[in-house]
Amino acid sequence: MSLRLYKEPDLGEVEMVASWPGMGNVGVIAVDTLRGQVHAEELGEIEPYDLFFPRKAVIKAGILEELEFPVNKFYYRKLGDKGLILFLAEEQPAAAGRMYAEGAKGYQMANMVLDVAARFGCRRVYTSGAAIASSHHLQRPRVWAATSALGLNKEVRRYENTVLMSEIEGLEEQGNITGLNGLLLGLAKKRGLESICLMGEIPDYLSRAPFPYPRAAKSVLEVLSRLLGIEVDYDPLDRMAERIDEVVETLYDSLPPEVLERIEQRRTSLEGKGSGITDDDASWIREHVDDLFKKGHGSDERSS
Amino acid sequence: MCEPRLVVGWNTDAGRLGARVTEYLIERLGGEDFCEIEPTEFYPLVGVSVEDDVAQFPEGRFYCCAEKNLVVFKGDAPSFGWYGYLDAMLDVGEACHVRELYTIGGMVFPGAHTVPRELLAVSNCAQLKETLGGYHLSRGGDYVTPSGRRPTINSYLLWVAKRRNLPGLNVWVPIPFYLLGVEDPRAERRVLHFLNEKLDLGVDLRDVEEDTRRQYQAIAEMRTRFPDIDDSIRRLETNLTLTEEQSQRLVEEIERYLKQERR
Numbered sequence: 001m002s003l004r005l006y007k008e009p010d011l012g013e014v015e016m017v018a019s020w021p022g023m024g025n026v027g028v029i030a031v032d033t034l035r036g037q038v039h040a041e042e043l044g045e046i047e048p049y050d051l052f053f054p055r056k057a058v059i060k061a062g063i064l065e066e067l068e069f070p071v072n073k074f075y076y077r078k079l080g081d082k083g084l085i086l087f088l089a090e091e092q093p094a095a096a097g098r099m100y101a102e103g104a105k106g107y108q109m110a111n112m113v114l115d116v117a118a119r120f121g122c123r124r125v126y127t128s129g130a131a132i133a134s135s136h137h138l139q140r141p142r143v144w145a146a147t148s149a150l151g152l153n154k155e156v157r158r159y160e161n162t163v164l165m166s167e168i169e170g171l172e173e174q175g176n177i178t179g180l181n182g183l184l185l186g187l188a189k190k191r192g193l194e195s196i197c198l199m200g201e202i203p204d205y206l207s208r209a210p211f212p213y214p215r216a217a218k219s220v221l222e223v224l225s226r227l228l229g230i231e232v233d234y235d236p237l238d239r240m241a242e243r244i245d246e247v248v249e250t251l252y253d254s255l256p257p258e259v260l261e262r263i264e265q266r267r268t269s270l271e272g273k274g275s276g277i278t279d280d281d282a283s284w285i286r287e288h289v290d291d292l293f294k295k296g297h298g299s300d301e302r303s304s
Numbered sequence: 305m306c307e308p309r310l311v312v313g314w315n316t317d318a319g320r321l322g323a324r325v326t327e328y329l330i331e332r333l334g335g336e337d338f339c340e341i342e343p344t345e346f347y348p349l350v351g352v353s354v355e356d357d358v359a360q361f362p363e364g365r366f367y368c369c370a371e372k373n374l375v376v377f378k379g380d381a382p383s384f385g386w387y388g389y390l391d392a393m394l395d396v397g398e399a400c401h402v403r404e405l406y407t408i409g410g411m412v413f414p415g416a417h418t419v420p421r422e423l424l425a426v427s428n429c430a431q432l433k434e435t436l437g438g439y440h441l442s443r444g445g446d447y448v449t450p451s452g453r454r455p456t457i458n459s460y461l462l463w464v465a466k467r468r469n470l471p472g473l474n475v476w477v478p479i480p481f482y483l484l485g486v487e488d489p490r491a492e493r494r495v496l497h498f499l500n501e502k503l504d505l506g507v508d509l510r511d512v513e514e515d516t517r518r519q520y521q522a523i524a525e526m527r528t529r530f531p532d533i534d535d536s537i538r539r540l541e542t543n544l545t546l547t548e549e550q551s552q553r554l555v556e557e558i559e560r561y562l563k564q565e566r567r
Contacts, residue, residue: 049387054463057455062443064428064474067455067463093384104345105384 003112005044008119009076011083015228016117017126020089020180022100024213026200027128027181028088029237030221035086037232040075043085046112048072051093051105072109074116084228085120087113092180100179110183114191124194126227128220129181131199132207134169136267137248141201141216143223144168146177148189152196159223162198198223205255205263211247214240307403308373309503312393314457315363315380318410319479319488325408325495326378332507335367335376339396346382346389364389366396372505375400381457390457390464397470404432405465405472406503407458408495410488413478416540417523423494424476426459428466432473439498441475475499480540481551482558489515522565523558533557 017034019027034040048069056068070090077084093105101109117125131144145156146165153164165175177185181197188195200216218237225232252260311329313322329335341364343349352359364379375397382389397405413421425443427433436443449455458474465472475498477491493512500507527534536546536554546554 050385053386054455054460056449057447057459057463058449059426059445059447062426062433062445063430064426064459064462064466067460103384 002047003044003115004047005074005116005119006042007044009043009078009083011076011078011085011120012081014083014085014117014120014122015124015126016085016087016113016120016122017128017224017228018087018089018113018180018184019128020092020101022092022179022181023130023132023207024200024202024209024211024216026130026202026213026216026220029212029214029217029240030128030200030224031086031088033217033221033237034224034230034232035075035088036236038077038079038084038230040077040084040086043074043076044116045074046072046089046109051109052091055090079230082229083120084230085116085122087116089180094179101183102179106180106183107187110180110187113184114187114193117193118191122193124196125184125188126224127181127184127195127197128224129177129179129197129199130202130207130213130216131168132204133201134266134270135201135203136263136270137203137206137215137245137252139267139270141213141219143219144199144201145223146175146185146197146199148185148193148195152194156196159226161219162223196227205259206248206251209248209251211244212240214244305368305370305373305375305400307401308375309404309406310375310377310397310400310402311499311503312377312405312407312458312461314409315378317408318412319484319486319491321410321477321479321488321491321495322408323378324487324492325499326376328492328496328512329369329374329376329499329505329507330367330378333369333372333374333376333505335369335374337365338368339366340364341379341389341392346385347380348383364393372503374503374505375402386457386460387464390461393461394465394468394470398468402470405461405470406499407461407472407474409456409458409474409476410479410484410491411476412484413480414540414545415478415480415543416537417480417483417488417490417520418537418541421478421491421494423498424478426462426474426476428462428472432471436473436502439502441498482555485555485559486562487519489519519562522562526558526561530557 017031019031021028052070054067054069058065072089075086092099092101093109094101135141143162144165145162147153147156156162157164177197185195185197198220200220202213202216206213214237218234218241221232311326313326315323317323343362347362352361362380367376369376377393422442424445425436425441433443462472462474475495477494479488479491489512493509493516496509496512499505500509527537533554536550539546
């Protein structure tokens with residue numbers, strides 16, 4: 001497995017934002033929007049062969065012409081005297097049938113991302129993704145944050161619509177961040193780099209939905225843009241959110257009445273800052289809504 | 305051995321075709337195992353699965369059939385670290401000075417077992433493709449993996465072989481969906497016949513032909529006893545489709561009947 005840099009520009013004081021697919025593709029949508037708006041250029045890539053199973057075979061006239069692998073690219077942009085590096089991955093290096101990285105391959109990939117951060121003298125690395133919340137799709141998603149050092153928590157709390165994981169109802173001081181978002185945060189801490197993970201809320205009943213959730217991506221990008229000091233035009237995300245809202249509304253209307261009733265009950269409680277519903281009720285909602293998404297997921301031929 | 309050919313079959317193949325063909329070759333050609341791939345980097349190893357009360361453990365083993373100048377690999381597709389695994393396989397091939405690679409794969413076929421089935425070939429270089437005339441193979445097809453699906457481990461192996469300049473060929477045989485859980489001796493015979501001719505193995509395939517005849521006879525008997533099964537197969541023979549319920553029943557009944565017959 002190797003890292004290939006196309007160029008080594010002098011970026012001055014640099015920060016990095018990394019993202020990979022996950023629930024609602026929240027991180028990827030946020031970072032890809034940022035990439036487009038700052039007109040970031042390609043910087044390099046992580047060669048995929050050791051980490052990923054190919055995505056596509058192309059056969060022409062009985063000859064295997066090529067295999068396509070997931071692309072994992074670094075981009076950069078110099079903004080005044082500051083530099084920004086973005087990392088966008090098309091997949092996490094997961095075992096067959098899994099979505100989130102774990103074990104040695106995840107560790108290797110996270111380390112390679114941090115190798116690039118170290119090479120360019122990055123001051124801080126941000127990761128972004130989604131958090132399953134007892135929220136409602138008509139509410140503005142909050143952004144959960146976890147950091148690599150207690151000192152960073154004070155800074156993160158200053159940003160509007162941001163909550164530390166320990167402040168989330170029901171989580172208290174314990175929480176878990178799955179896949180590369182968690183691995184990178186942990187490894188950054190191990191390597192002495194500042195790191196902040198930002199996670200946009202997805203309502204629990206949409207956490208297994210097979211479509212993106214741009215509302216959460218927008219919330220994450222709002223916080224990121226302030227942290228980075230970059231102006232962002234949110235119109236493209238708002239338009240995407242409008243289209244997805246229609247899908248969500250249709251889906252919501254098709255939920256069984258007893259599930260709808262409990263979700264609405266919870267929404268009313270949350271808006272009234274009441275105690276909400278119990279953990280058992282939240283589990284009950286998730287279980288009943290998950291059944292709707294179990295059919296229709298793409299098959300995976302990796303093992304044959 | 306002098307520049308042998310390497311034949312690869314996977315245990316997890318559709319209808320276990322790759323496993324059954326390689327098992328057959330190893331047995332008939334007196335293959336002796338000489339090398340294996342350590343599983344620790346490629347499987348979760350969180351315990352073992354048990355099938356028919358027998359523990360299963362991932363294997364990846366090479367056999368030498370010295371008289372026929374043939375190396376056979378039979379193994380379980382890795383769960384991760386695919387490139388490393390396939391590269392390790394071809395490292396062994398290189399150490400043995402292997403000159404050509406042949407992989408075997410079963411494809412799910414929505415039609416009847418009585419319908420003529422083509423052997424499909426995909427190569428990784430034009431030179432090998434040119435040597436395939438006269439073997440009754442379909443070897444000129446175009447294909448792109450559909451969205452939401454993944455290439456097979458055989459395609460991946462063929463691609464790794466191409467990177468290493470090793471000529472390779474994937475041989476695919478359609479297997480009727482209702483024979484996936486039992487066996488398809490006709491598909492095995494088709495592949496073995498090709499390998500026999502192409503690699504000049506000189507194996508007497510009469511036993512596989514007898515297995516094919518026996519299975520045809522068993523299914524024919526079943527069709528006379530169960531009109532709805534006969535009707536389903538007849539529909540498939542005339543290119544009509546089955547409902548999900550009919551397909552499910554056909555699979556269950558054929559598997560039950562053939563397993564009973566085998567006992």
